Amino acid sequence: MLISRRTFMLGVLGAGCVLSSRPCFASIAQGIVAPLTDDQLNASFAGLCAGAGQLLAGRLSPNDLQAALTKARVLHARLLPLPDIGGPDNLVYSSFVVGPQYVALYKALSPYGVTAKEVGKLVYDLAAHSYAQQAPTLKANGERLFSPGYYAILRAWAERSRRKRYPMDWVQTVFRGDGTDYDLGIDYTECGLMKYFAAQGVPELAAYPCYVDFPASRAEGTGLYRTTTLAWGGEVCNFRYRKGRAVTQGWDKA
Template sequence: MTEVHPFYETHRGAMEAAMRERLDLAGAMLRERTHLSDIDGIGREVMDEFEIVLTQMPYVGGAASRMSDFFMRLTGFMAISRVLLRHGVPVPVIGEIERDTYKAQLLTAPKAERLAAGLQFMSPENQALLRQQAAESVTESHQKEFPEDFVYDFIEPGSQDSFEFGINYRACGFCKLAARHGDKDILPNICGLDFDAYATRGIRLERTQTLAGGASHCNFRFSRLAAD
C-alpha cells in the first residue's frame, strides 16, 4: 500500500481530528439533506476513505510552500464527496453540505483570530511572499521538482480595479489530484469552499472562472470586506 508522505504524516493527527470535527458538524445536515439512515456508518466510511486520500496527497514543498496548507485543509472533503457520491447523493447537495460544514468549522475559531489571519493575508509582507512564490512556481526547476504543485501569477490591480491584488492559477494541484483519481465531477465542490474560507477571515474573494470549470485559469481577486 502507498505510504503517506512524511510531511503529511507529521500532521496526520491534526488532519484526522479536523475530519472528525467536520463529521460531527455535518451530522444533522446529512440526516436532513441526504435521507441516509446510518450516519455513523457514513462517518466510518469517510474516515476510511480519508486514509486513502492521505496516501494520494501530492507533496508540494512542505512548510516552505503555502499550498501545503491548502491540501491539508481541503483534501479531506474529497473523502466526504467520494463516500456520499457512492451512496447516491447528488453532487450539488454534497457541495452544499460541505460548504455549510466548512463554514461552521471555520466559525469555531474566535472572530479576532480569524480577522487577524485575514489582515496578515492581505498585508504587504504576505503580498511580497505571494509574488516571490508565484514567480518561483512558474520556473522549470520548480515544476520539475514539484510536478503536482500549483502554477500561478501574482496580479497587480490596474487603475480602474477595485481589488487589492489577485492570483491567476494556471495549474492546480487539486485538479491534478482529481484527474488522476477520477474525482472531476466532485472537484467544483472543493472550489466552492474558497469563498467561505476567505469571507470568515474578513476577505472578499471574487472569482468568475476556474480551471475545474474548463477555463484557462482561476482568477482570484482579493479585497477587504467592510467591518461589521
C-alpha cells in the same frame, strides 16, 4: 504562510454542537502552517464526519449513515500521506489537505445516492459556519495579505510554483492591482485539487472547493471577487482581492 502557525480543523455543525476553534480550510492569507501528521489529518476528518452526520440526519437511515461515515474514515486514512507539494511552506498546503476529505466523503456516500454537488454543499456549509465563528481572528491575519512584506512572500511563492517541481502543486502569478478595482490579483493556471481529484477518478468534485473561498474571504475581510476558475472551465482562476470590500459571492452567486 509566514505569519501564523496553526492546525486547521473543522468542527461540528448543528444544535447543541461543539465547534472546533480551527477550521479545516485555510486561505493563503492565513500564513505558513505547522506540518500536519496523518493522525492530525484523520482527527480533523473525524470532526468533519461528525458535522456531516448532523447535516445528513434524515437523508440516510441511521444505520446507513453510520456505515457510510465509518467507511469514509477508513478511505481517508488510506489516502494518506498527502502527495508532496513542498510541505507547509507552500501557501496552498492547508488547501490541499481537503482533497482526501472530499474524496473519502464522496466515495463513501455516493452508493447511497449522495451526489458530488451535495458533498460540495455539505462541506461548504460546514466550512462557512466555522469561518463565521472565527472571523475576528481570521480578519486580523487577512489584513496582512495587503502588506508590502506579505506581497514579497506571495511573489516568491508564485515564482517557486512556476518551476513546477511538484506535479500536484498549483501554478500561479501574483500582481498588484490599481487600488480601485482590486488591490491584489492572483491568477492560477494549474490547480492541485483538480489534478488530485482526476488522479482519484472523481474529477466531478473539482468545482466545489472553489466556493469555499468566498466565506473564507468574507471572514478575513479580504474582499474576494472572481469571475472564473479552472474547475468551472475557465483558462485561469482569477482571484481579485480588495481590502474591506463586501464579499457578495457564495454558493448561490459565484
